[in-house]
Amino acid sequence: MRHRTVFEVMTHDVVTAAPQTPFKQIARLFAGNGASAVPVVDPGRRLLGPVPEADLLRSTAELPGLEGRWAGVRLLSQERGPPDAETADQLMTSPAVTARPHWNLAGTALTTHRKRVKRLPVVDGTGRLVGIFSRSGLLRPFLRDDTAIREEIEHDVPADTLRLAPGTIRVVFDDGVVRLTGRVDARADIPVIVRLCRSVDGAVALHESIEYAYEDLALGGEPPR
Numbered sequence: 001m002r003h004r005t006v007f008e009v010m011t012h013d014v015v016t017a018a019p020q021t022p023f024k025q026i027a028r029l030f031a032g033n034g035a036s037a038v039p040v041v042d043p044g045r046r047l048l049g050p051v052p053e054a055d056l057l058r059s060t061a062e063l064p065g066l067e068g069r070w071a072g073v074r075l076l077s078q079e080r081g082p083p084d085a086e087t088a089d090q091l092m093t094s095p096a097v098t099a100r101p102h103w104n105l106a107g108t109a110l111t112t113h114r115k116r117v118k119r120l121p122v123v124d125g126t127g128r129l130v131g132i133f134s135r136s137g138l139l140r141p142f143l144r145d146d147t148a149i150r151e152e153i154e155h156d157v158p159a160d161t162l163r164l165a166p167g168t169i170r171v172v173f174d175d176g177v178v179r180l181t182g183r184v185d186a187r188a189d190i191p192v193i194v195r196l197c198r199s200v201d202g203a204v205a206l207h208e209s210i211e212y213a214y215e216d217l218a219l220g221g222e223p224p225r
Helices: 023-033 053-059 105-115 135-143 146-161 189-198
Strands: 037-041 047-052 119-123 129-134 169-174 177-186 205-208 211-214
Touching (some): 023 037
């Protein structure tokens, strides 16, 4: 059993800017791609920092010729004149908060929450930009094929993790809802099975009616069911 990683859900095709990309061209990148930040990279594609849309909006007056949510943006008064920051390296935030391709989704989501960002640039071990992780990527595991999720629960959890014989646990899976039946030796195995099955990517809810052969009644347990 394994969990999906940032690499599997990130956007691989990323629109970037060079350090000297002009202000207005960056604005057009936002208008054309619907991104909330544009990464700035050097010629070797090493990440220098992102230009957040919010920062660009705070810096801009009206920019004619832009479309969508950028059309007619005017956050500074006419009297203040043009923005001081003219190029990407002057607009970007540095150092950047980043993710790594091998990170698990739960830890990466926690990073976005703590840092109050919607997206994270993903960099490799050399600092090269390889993708963008967005919080919407957290939903992708729930779009997995039902058969793949059922097989992972039915085979990987009992056989690989708990060393149970194949067929010990029977799984019915429908639209993310897992129903477990079967019979195990010890009652203590049941909460372990449930915990592992709940952690499978794509499982939304779980119901179990697993029977057990024995438990230590000296510990105050109930008779076998």
